[in-house]
Amino acid sequence: xxxxxxxxxxxxxxxxxxxxxxxxxxxxxxxxxxxxxxxxxxxxxxxxxxxxxxxxxxxxxxxxxxxxxxxxxxxxxxxxxxxxxxxxxxxxxxxxxxxxxxxxxxxxxxxxx
Numbered sequence: 001x002x003x004x005x006x007x008x009x010x011x012x013x014x015x016x017x018x019x020x021x022x023x024x025x026x027x028x029x030x031x032x033x034x035x036x037x038x039x040x041x042x043x044x045x046x047x048x049x050x051x052x053x054x055x056x057x058x059x060x061x062x063x064x065x066x067x068x069x070x071x072x073x074x075x076x077x078x079x080x081x082x083x084x085x086x087x088x089x090x091x092x093x094x095x096x097x098x099x100x101x102x103x104x105x106x107x108x109x110x111x112x113x
Contacts, residue, residue, distance in 0.1 A: 023112035069102030
């Protein structure tokens with residue numbers, strides 16, 4: 001359910017930026033979402049389609065770019081992508097390290113006319 005609040009924030013930001021640029025309409029909002037962000041693309045799309053009505057974004061589309069999870073081993077400093085449920089370092093076997101990618105969630109761009 002938190003996707004509704006998140007989606008409303010996305011729309012609010014896009015509308016604010018479009019108004020600052022004196023846009024007639026928003027055509028595309030590009031989002032970047034990390035695999036660990038806890039955001040479900042389909043839910044965001046569902047809510048966006050509902051709340052964008054009667055706004056500058058009523059004909060806008062969302063695009064999603066996913067960022068895969070990456071870790072850095074705290075023992076040997078190796079960077080690696082986790083494999084399924086095995087988050088141990090492939091070099092030294094240490095338990096999961098520091099998350100260095102995969103928590104992202106932001107608007108990458110807003111296209112307007």
